[in-house]
Amino acid sequence: MGRVMRWGILGAAKIARTALVPAIQTARGARLVALATRDVDKAAPFVALEPGLRVHRAYEDLLADPEVDAVYIPLPNDLHVAWTLRAMAAGKHVLCEKPIALQAGQIDALIAARDASGLLCAEAFMVCHHPQWRRVRALLAEGAIGPLRHVEGAFTYDNPDIGNIRNHSRHGGGGLRDVGVYPCVTTRFATGAEPLRLRADVQDENGVD
Structure with missing residues (x-):
């Protein structure tokens, strides 16, 4: 079996629980290992779906987790750019919910960061x-x-x-x-x-x- 991509999720959004978690669990070569949320109660449904899931209380802690390879970002739209940049700076591949940015200039910054890092950065448009x-x-x-x-x-x-x-x-x-x-x-x-x-x-x- 090839390398397994270990996923972390920033924020306990409904779309993450209902769409991304099942997708990761269905995909070959992918595993959900961590979730970051400031609300412990919101983590419970995720842990029920993925027993053994590590729950971080801060987004920064998940980005510092050496056992996370890729990050899914379903945060409010105005936070997408900042946390996508921070995730890539931490060496994580990124799948960010749409819209990944709100201004054209922000897209340029994301592309530059992606190219410099050699990481994958994608917008979640099915x-x-x-x-x-x-x-x-x-x-x-x-x-x-x-x-x-x-x-x-x-x-x-x-x-x-x-x-x-x-x-x-x-x-x-x-x-x-x-x-x-x-x-x-x-x-x-x-x-x-x-x-x-x-x-x-x-x-x-x-x-x-």
């Missing part, structure tokens, strides 16, 4: 790896469904909780930053094209779009 979207991209490229005239995409869900971080601009929340990235990335990936013009109509509520 669209780019899902067989159905790879097939759509191939069909469009082949012209199998005729010339592309128009693409319309939407990603919506109901979140009336004004206390939720996804409804606060300072945390990178809002329709465009938090979920609007899905139709944007999917369209670009499927068509292989970049937009020529951009237009936005914004409804501002609670300080976010």
Whole structure:
């Protein structure tokens, strides 16, 4: 058996527990070994899924853990860049939730850090790896469904909780930053094209779009 990639998770987010933990447990050559969370109660469901899981009380402690090779970051959007950079500085490969950054200049900094470190740094966008979207991209490229005239995409869900971080601009929340990235990335990936013009109509509520 080849080398096993040992994973740690920064933060006890629901997406980590419901999506990433099962994925790691299913994948060959991967093992979940550590979790960092300031709330011990939130660690319990993870330990139930992965008995023997090491629980760190600080994110820094997980990054210093020599038995962690790669880190998954499902923190609030505004924390992605800082902790991705810190993880790479600690010698860890990184899989960061979308959006990995909120500004173009931050992407440049992440690319520079990745290239300098020789580590893998990836954004957790399943669209780019899902067989159905790879097939759509191939069909469009082949012209199998005729010339592309128009693409319309939407990603919506109901979140009336004004206390939720996804409804606060300072945390990178809002329709465009938090979920609007899905139709944007999917369209670009499927068509292989970049937009020529951009237009936005914004409804501002609670300080976010």
